[in-house]
Amino acid sequence: MELVDWAGAYDCGAARCPAGYDGLHPNARGEFQIARAFALTLHQRFGIGTHVPDLPASVPARPAPAVPGPVAESVPTGIKVTWRPVLGARGYTVRSRLVGSGTWQEIPVSTNRFDTTWTADGLHWEYQVRTDNADDGRSEWSATVSAVAHPKTAAPPEKIVTRATATGVDVSWQPAKGPYSEHVDRYEVITWDRDSPGAFLESKAVRGTSLHVGGLEPGHRYLVAVATWNDVGGGLPGGARPVNIGAGTPPAPTDLTIRSVDPVSAHLNWKGSKEAAGYRVWVRDNYTGGGFSADEYISETTDRGITFLFPGNWNFDFCVTAVNGSLESGRSNCVALQKPPPTDLIEPPSTGKPKEAAELSPGLEKLMRLRAQSDPDATAALPTG
Numbered sequence: 001m002e003l004v005d006w007a008g009a010y011d012c013g014a015a016r017c018p019a020g021y022d023g024l025h026p027n028a029r030g031e032f033q034i035a036r037a038f039a040l041t042l043h044q045r046f047g048i049g050t051h052v053p054d055l056p057a058s059v060p061a062r063p064a065p066a067v068p069g070p071v072a073e074s075v076p077t078g079i080k081v082t083w084r085p086v087l088g089a090r091g092y093t094v095r096s097r098l099v100g101s102g103t104w105q106e107i108p109v110s111t112n113r114f115d116t117t118w119t120a121d122g123l124h125w126e127y128q129v130r131t132d133n134a135d136d137g138r139s140e141w142s143a144t145v146s147a148v149a150h151p152k153t154a155a156p157p158e159k160i161v162t163r164a165t166a167t168g169v170d171v172s173w174q175p176a177k178g179p180y181s182e183h184v185d186r187y188e189v190i191t192w193d194r195d196s197p198g199a200f201l202e203s204k205a206v207r208g209t210s211l212h213v214g215g216l217e218p219g220h221r222y223l224v225a226v227a228t229w230n231d232v233g234g235g236l237p238g239g240a241r242p243v244n245i246g247a248g249t250p251p252a253p254t255d256l257t258i259r260s261v262d263p264v265s266a267h268l269n270w271k272g273s274k275e276a277a278g279y280r281v282w283v284r285d286n287y288t289g290g291g292f293s294a295d296e297y298i299s300e301t302t303d304r305g306i307t308f309l310f311p312g313n314w315n316f317d318f319c320v321t322a323v324n325g326s327l328e329s330g331r332s333n334c335v336a337l338q339k340p341p342p343t344d345l346i347e348p349p350s351t352g353k354p355k356e357a358a359e360l361s362p363g364l365e366k367l368m369r370l371r372a373q374s375d376p377d378a379t380a381a382l383p384t385g
Contacts, residue, residue: 009037156238162325168214218246276322
């Protein structure tokens with residue numbers, strides 16, 4: 001038995017790797033270098049062959065043919081995209097978006113299948129696929145294919161409550177209701193440490209309606225969500241209030257300020273605290289009357305933009321509270337914009353949109369992006385717990 005000095009022959013190091021296609025694994029030139037290292041050992045130590053050929057002056061380019069005819073179709077878990085494998089492909093890149101959206105999301109995959117899960121019924125998705133050999137080349141994008149999602153997964157549970165503990169979080173909820181919830185198998189509690197760079201999504205499963213997640217980092221803020229699993233798979237998760245592990249009730253935000261963005265939009269800024277896991281904006285409509293109200297949109301940052309403030313942003317008062325799970329501070333100082341000189345009222349659009357644009361909370365939107373990026377080949381494997 002003899003050792004092969006393939007590391008000495010392979011032109012790839014921590015600082016630079018010209019013989020690798022991804023900074024580690026060999027490209028065509030690297031494969032020649034490693035093969036020659038084995039050939040040298042066989043010739044010098046075992047006397048095999050009359051000589052060892054030199055490395056070729058040039059190596060053939062690795063082919064990266066286009067992906068042939070991807071197909072998108074609705075399946076019970078969401079949408080499945082498949083295509084015929086490309087011979088010699090190291091992997092693929094799939095990009096997807098909602099039809100009408102201008103932004104593609106690109107995800108690398110290792111097999112000839114991609115699944116869109118955590119999607120709502122009726123959403124129309126479109127896709128393109130290409131062969132991806134990293135530094136060895138990529139193909140052109142395929143033709144666009146699309147499908148409308150009709151998942152048979154259950155809705156998330158209702159009234160999710162989070163309570164931070166010294167080293168974890170207590171999560172409770174009410175059972176899921178609605179279509180496909182008659183065969184609920186379990187619930188998946190998802191957590192993500194937003195204060196640890198590169199942190200992965202973690203999840204635990206339970207067949208009840210509460211769970212304690214322990215072993216979390218004190219002083220770190222965690223996003224929390226709960227998904228329902230039925231006999232088809234896991235559905236779109238419901239976002240819960242984030243928690244700051246080991247912290248109590250946060251103090252009220254201070255120094256709230258406001259500026260006008262346009263006649264029906266405003267932007268708020270305030271000073272937060274290290275105890276807060278997020279913030280809620282409270283709004284009072286002085287045009288129609290009534291008191292302050294707030295939705296469950298939790299801002300992770302100490303600012304927030306609000307729009308659809310009809311008949312004008314000067315008709316509204318704003319305050320902010322800080323949250324740590326179910327614990328919530330008192331309100332900050334309240335602010336309002338000065339009423340402009342008399343002019344015609346701005347009529348709301350015929351669509352009847354509310355004063356705050358409908359959108360996913362930042363936390364839930366981030367969890368969905370992280371899940372797609374961390375496990376692009378995932379299908380419907382049950383969470384364990």
